[in-house]
Amino acid sequence: MIFDLNKIAAGEPHRGYDVCIAGAGVAGITLAIDLASRGRRVLLLEGGDLEFTETSQNTYKGPIIGRNYFDLDFARLRYLGGASNHWAGWCRPLDAWDFEGHAHIPNSGWPIAKADLDRHFERASRILEIPAEYNDKPVEDSDNAFTQFEFQFSPPVRFGEKYLEELKSSTRIDLFVNANLTDIRLTEATDRVTEFQCSNYTDRAAKHSFTGAAFVLAMGGIEIPRMMLNFRSQATAGIGNAHDLVGRYFMDHFHASGGVYAARRKDWPYSANEIHFAPTPEFMARQKIANAGLRAGPLTDARRALINRAKHSLFCNEDEVRGFARSFFEGSCPADVFTGGYLRVASEQQPNPSSRVSLSDDTDKFGLRRPALDWQISALDRHTIKHMVIGFGRYIASRKYGNVKMAEWLLDDGDPVPQVGEDRWLGAGFHHMGTTRMASTPDKGVVDENCGVFGLDNLFIAGSSVFPTCGHANPTLPIVQLTLRLGEHLAGKIKT
Amino acid sequence: MMKRRSFISLLAGALVGLRALFGARPASAARGDDDDLLLVNGWIVRRSQVSRKKQE
Numbered sequence: 001m002i003f004d005l006n007k008i009a010a011g012e013p014h015r016g017y018d019v020c021i022a023g024a025g026v027a028g029i030t031l032a033i034d035l036a037s038r039g040r041r042v043l044l045l046e047g048g049d050l051e052f053t054e055t056s057q058n059t060y061k062g063p064i065i066g067r068n069y070f071d072l073d074f075a076r077l078r079y080l081g082g083a084s085n086h087w088a089g090w091c092r093p094l095d096a097w098d099f100e101g102h103a104h105i106p107n108s109g110w111p112i113a114k115a116d117l118d119r120h121f122e123r124a125s126r127i128l129e130i131p132a133e134y135n136d137k138p139v140e141d142s143d144n145a146f147t148q149f150e151f152q153f154s155p156p157v158r159f160g161e162k163y164l165e166e167l168k169s170s171t172r173i174d175l176f177v178n179a180n181l182t183d184i185r186l187t188e189a190t191d192r193v194t195e196f197q198c199s200n201y202t203d204r205a206a207k208h209s210f211t212g213a214a215f216v217l218a219m220g221g222i223e224i225p226r227m228m229l230n231f232r233s234q235a236t237a238g239i240g241n242a243h244d245l246v247g248r249y250f251m252d253h254f255h256a257s258g259g260v261y262a263a264r265r266k267d268w269p270y271s272a273n274e275i276h277f278a279p280t281p282e283f284m285a286r287q288k289i290a291n292a293g294l295r296a297g298p299l300t301d302a303r304r305a306l307i308n309r310a311k312h313s314l315f316c317n318e319d320e321v322r323g324f325a326r327s328f329f330e331g332s333c334p335a336d337v338f339t340g341g342y343l344r345v346a347s348e349q350q351p352n353p354s355s356r357v358s359l360s361d362d363t364d365k366f367g368l369r370r371p372a373l374d375w376q377i378s379a380l381d382r383h384t385i386k387h388m389v390i391g392f393g394r395y396i397a398s399r400k401y402g403n404v405k406m407a408e409w410l411l412d413d414g415d416p417v418p419q420v421g422e423d424r425w426l427g428a429g430f431h432h433m434g435t436t437r438m439a440s441t442p443d444k445g446v447v448d449e450n451c452g453v454f455g456l457d458n459l460f461i462a463g464s465s466v467f468p469t470c471g472h473a474n475p476t477l478p479i480v481q482l483t484l485r486l487g488e489h490l491a492g493k494i495k496t
Numbered sequence: 497m498m499k500r501r502s503f504i505s506l507l508a509g510a511l512v513g514l515r516a517l518f519g520a521r522p523a524s525a526a527r528g529d530d531d532d533l534l535l536v537n538g539w540i541v542r543r544s545q546v547s548r549k550k551q552e
């Protein structure tokens with residue numbers, strides 16, 4: 001059933017739920033549907049409406065205080081279905097390597113293994129409407145440097161649209177829209193959650209209470225830490241923040257232009273469409289880099305004209321350069337002989353406690369402090385992109401397939417890293433990860449291996465904020481896998 | 497003569513750039529038949545791609 005909290009007056013608590021979930025995006029909807037299918041009574045609270053509203057979206061604003069980032073109300077959508085209303089549908093599972101800790105990547109590794117998510121791979125793929133297979137293959141002649149890998153593309157599934165009818169007709173799920181989580185109440189001993197408190201837009205001061213056996217935060221990787229840090233009436237440092245870890249280790253995928261490649265058409269063994277290369281574990285260990293996906297793809301006509309002009313000026317114009325530079329391509333210079341295009345790298349970021357979501361002094365319409373994002377890039381992130389490009393350049397040059405021209409900023413480690421808005425590509429991936437990281441012990445993370453918040457018996461987190469290490473894969477498929485795993489865990493904990 | 501000198505200095509510059517970029521180690525990322533790679537104006541190239549002119 002769907003209810004509009006704007007039309008309901010605050011009164012007695014809404015009781016009797018097995019699981020209360022705040023946030024009806026990818027994770028929240030997946031979890032609600034899964035738990036309902038297991039016979040549990042589920043409450044789903046959505047701060048926005050069924051459709052986009054300015055009033056709700058405004059709550060997502062917040063200052064960027066570190067490197068440039070997308071405006072926070074542009075990088076997310078705040079209504080039923082969440083950011084799945086504008087995601088692009090690129091899907092890929094995490095690699096086994098991503099779960100292991102690596103000495104050259106401080107704070108890396110998960111307390112669980114890829115096999116723990118694999119059990120949910122096929123079902124997650126069905127939910128996202130993608131094939132459950134990836135034809136990755138080793139690049140045999142790359143000296144064990146690269147794997148050529150695939151993405152799968154979701155249509156993309158818009159979770160609000162896809163599940164609207166099911167949410168409407170479900171007798172086990174109560175979805176409240178315009179229901180903004182504005183506080184979490186704890187027992188006196190502060191070891192369990194007793195209720196979620198919500199506000200609507202018509203009487204913002206009035207608090208609507210919802211109680212249940214277990215509670216789940218599923219509001220996305222920026223909003224979850226923001227709310228946990230805001231709720232201090234009983235936990236002075238914020239919910240689950242005894243070790244000052246909530247909001248820290250913010251990661252996105254660092255997307256940067258790595259340069260261009262050029263090849264004579266007859267020598268180029270790959271497709272002229274975008275191809276994808278990832279480093280092998282051996283290459284990552286050898287170069288001491290993090291995981292990354294290199295995309296080599298065709299330029300648009302305008303950009304192709306530009307690179308051809310650039311090649312002409314390099315190879316054909318200046319007297320001084322002409323002689324030897326022409327021989328790069330054995331004397332041939334005409335544009336139609338070449339293929340080539342961009343090199344882009346989407347890199348895993350080193351988990352860094354200084355890269356973080358904290359609270360700004362501005363407040364939203366509910367009096368809650370807005371998030372302030374201080375996104376940081378580390379030397380390892382830069383090093384990863386640089387060595388992916390060098391490795392690829394070496395590979396295609398030594399095999400006589402073609403040549404890479406490295407992006408200017410990679411040539412000098414003193415040069416600034418291109419910012420979001422400056423880089424020819426995106427700069428970042430809109431993937432908000434790491435801010436309530438999973439760990440084995442509370443001094444290292446915010447949630448345990450079952451996504452349960454340390455120190456609180458019945459509070460859980462669903463979404464990419466629990467990723468302690470993010471690999472180079474886009475996060476939504478792993479989010480769905482982890483959420484199905486959480487559903488299984490909660491169903492085991494809360495018997496009907 | 498002038499031309500020759502500037503060509504050589506450009507090549508030397510490229511080699512310095514290469515050392516800075518790749519370090520002292522030989523090319524190892526993707527070892528191929530031709531292990532000897534240079535960085536020239538940002539392009540990663542095989543030595544044979546730039547040495548032909550020298551032989552002329």
Ligand SMILES: Cc1cc2nc3c(=O)[nH]c(=O)nc-3n(C[C@H](O)[C@H](O)[C@H](O)COP(=O)(O)OP(=O)(O)OC[C@H]3O[C@@H](n4cnc5c(N)ncnc54)[C@H](O)[C@@H]3O)c2cc1C
Pocket residue numbers: 022023024025026027028045046047048074075076077078079080081082083084086087088089090091179180181182218219220221223227429430431462463464474475476477479
């Ligand atoms: C432009 C763009 C492109 C993307 N492309 C891809 C891609 O190609 N591949 C990929 O894997 N990922 C992609 N993503 C990321 C993807 O959208 C997210 O990984 C995914 O949506 C996260 O799901 P979630 O449920 O954790 O959070 P969200 O989808 O953000 O859902 C959070 C929900 O919580 C609600 N909410 C927030 N605050 C409150 C509150 N206080 N009370 C109640 N409810 C609240 C929101 O309204 C929203 O419905 C993209 C993102 C963007 C922005």
